[in-house]
Amino acid sequence: MISEDIVPLFQELGFADIASMTSQDFCQGTAALLGLDASLLDSFEIDLSLKNIFPPELAARCQAVPLTRKRDHLCVALVDPFDAKALALLRFMFEESIEQIVAPPERVKELLDCYCSSENSSFTPVADHLEQLLEHAVTTQASDLHLEPSEHGWTVRYRIDGLLQEHCSFSKSRGKAIVSRMKLMAHLDIAEQRRAQDGRLEYRPRNNLNSHLAAFRLATLPTQFGESLVLRLLDRRATCLDLEQLSFTPTVRTALLELLQEPYGLFIVTGPTGSGKTTTLYSCLQHLHHETIKIVTVEDPVEYELEGVLQIPINEAIGLSFARTLRSLLRHDPDIIMVGETRDAATARMALQASLTGHRVLTTLHTGDAAGAIARILEMGGEATTLATVLRGVLAQRLLRTICPACRMAYQPGEKLLASLGLSDTPNDFHLYRGEGCGACEQTGYTGRQAIFELFLVNDSLQTLIHQGASHLLLREKAIEQGMVPLRREAVRLLQEGITTVEEVLQWT
Numbered sequence: 001m002i003s004e005d006i007v008p009l010f011q012e013l014g015f016a017d018i019a020s021m022t023s024q025d026f027c028q029g030t031a032a033l034l035g036l037d038a039s040l041l042d043s044f045e046i047d048l049s050l051k052n053i054f055p056p057e058l059a060a061r062c063q064a065v066p067l068t069r070k071r072d073h074l075c076v077a078l079v080d081p082f083d084a085k086a087l088a089l090l091r092f093m094f095e096e097s098i099e100q101i102v103a104p105p106e107r108v109k110e111l112l113d114c115y116c117s118s119e120n121s122s123f124t125p126v127a128d129h130l131e132q133l134l135e136h137a138v139t140t141q142a143s144d145l146h147l148e149p150s151e152h153g154w155t156v157r158y159r160i161d162g163l164l165q166e167h168c169s170f171s172k173s174r175g176k177a178i179v180s181r182m183k184l185m186a187h188l189d190i191a192e193q194r195r196a197q198d199g200r201l202e203y204r205p206r207n208n209l210n211s212h213l214a215a216f217r218l219a220t221l222p223t224q225f226g227e228s229l230v231l232r233l234l235d236r237r238a239t240c241l242d243l244e245q246l247s248f249t250p251t252v253r254t255a256l257l258e259l260l261q262e263p264y265g266l267f268i269v270t271g272p273t274g275s276g277k278t279t280t281l282y283s284c285l286q287h288l289h290h291e292t293i294k295i296v297t298v299e300d301p302v303e304y305e306l307e308g309v310l311q312i313p314i315n316e317a318i319g320l321s322f323a324r325t326l327r328s329l330l331r332h333d334p335d336i337i338m339v340g341e342t343r344d345a346a347t348a349r350m351a352l353q354a355s356l357t358g359h360r361v362l363t364t365l366h367t368g369d370a371a372g373a374i375a376r377i378l379e380m381g382g383e384a385t386t387l388a389t390v391l392r393g394v395l396a397q398r399l400l401r402t403i404c405p406a407c408r409m410a411y412q413p414g415e416k417l418l419a420s421l422g423l424s425d426t427p428n429d430f431h432l433y434r435g436e437g438c439g440a441c442e443q444t445g446y447t448g449r450q451a452i453f454e455l456f457l458v459n460d461s462l463q464t465l466i467h468q469g470a471s472h473l474l475l476r477e478k479a480i481e482q483g484m485v486p487l488r489r490e491a492v493r494l495l496q497e498g499i500t501t502v503e504e505v506l507q508w509t
């Protein structure tokens with residue numbers, strides 16, 4: 001086990017009887033001699049993801065096994081810790097410095113065999129596997145990628161057009177390797193597995209360097225079977241979204257463009273989570289962006305980067321709430337302020353105050369319809385007088401899934417259904433459409449989504465009603481009387497045009 005040359009050194013360390021030394025003694029003695037750390041590797045599991053950077057051939061040749069990778073260090077253990085040739089080769093191969101750990105030789109040998117033989121037959125390098133997962137998210141235009149550990153392995157699901165779809169699953173070791181690599185790419189602490197972490201990960205397909213860079217927000221959550229990951233695709237293409245490209249009706253578009261030109265006041269976009277509110281607000285900001293205007297946003301988190309716009313992420317953990325950030329940024333002389341979400345009384349009051357003092361304020365709320373936003377602001381402690389003065393308009397929106405063109409089928413709806421949709425006076429051969437499900441739409445019958453909008457424009461008479469504290473219903477009724485097309489009517493229009501289905505109309509409006 002020990003070469004003649006170093007026997008005296010061991011004897012100096014106090015190991016008089018070399019022959020009866022245990023492997024633990026050898027390990028600790030060697031570590032002391034070389035000034036290295038020792039590990040018995042008792043509960044150690046090898047990390048197969050390291051095969052991407054440390055091929056099994058190299059491991060076999062150097063009789064060395066890579067243990068972990070910490071930032072720019074690669075930890076290795078050698079079967080013969082004194083093998084200077086092998087060490088020199090490893091140091092030559094890796095730009096990152098090699099950190100040697102001394103471990104019992106028979107244990108290193110065991111790990112080495114396992115490292116060189118495991119999963120060899122059907123081995124896709126982890127890097128390729130991970131790339132496929134990210135690429136799939138981009139090509140299917142998924143909004144999120146979920147990696148979920150269970151007792152026996154990992155499941156990958158994508159949220160596409162608002163619904164989760166299972167994509168594939170893989171073994172526990174592969175799952176762990178992918179999770180580590182993703183955390184590495186997002187600059188998270190890999191060793192930390194018991195605390196939730198957030199980061200940002202960027203990815204450009206290796207085989208297509210001209211395609212755009214995809215960015216993901218990565219969030220980890222410890223579960224009893226390991227870390228669960230969710231990657232939200234931050235779609236930078238949204239930054240080139242033009243108001244012209246959103247599916248407004250000509251009337252709504254014209255009114256909205258006029259409203260955005262008002263020198264001050266409050267504009268609210270409302271709808272449930274995932275209804276595209278942020279995209280609409282970003283398109284508005286993009287439209288308003290001009291070198292003579294200062295735009296500042298407060299967001300949780302910053303989802304897209306907008307050129308020429310000062311974007312501030314809020315951070316509740318250190319006390320940077322929406323309200324507090326808003327207060328500070330008002331001293332930065334902005335013209336236009338976008339508040340990602342108004343979700344508490346303090347923020348609502350600040351937003352009203354800012355609109356009253358000559359700023360254009362854009363924000364989002366969670367309410368069912370446009371008129372509901374007024375009730376919500378009042379509930380949060382906003383004053384009716386102030387709101388009536390500053391509110392310019394509220395845009396409510398929904399995203400409806402659109403029928404897959406490849407498997408679209410016409411059918412004749414029953415009279416009862418038509419009546420419930422307010423479509424009783426239809427010709428005899430009236431048809432509606434749905435998707436049968438095919439390969440192109442992964443059997444869902446849908447591809448993509450289209451937004452519908454309801455614009456509540458504050459004119460003189462509505463302003464008076466808001467001032468008087470009119471009810472939600474009365475405001476809605478009056479707005480419709482004065483030309484507001486409600487969401488339901490817009491949805492039914494898409495239905496009649498064969499763009500969406502009855503199910504979508506009923507679910508979202």
Ligand SMILES: [Zn+2]
Nearest residue numbers: 404407438441
């Ligand atoms: Zn289809």
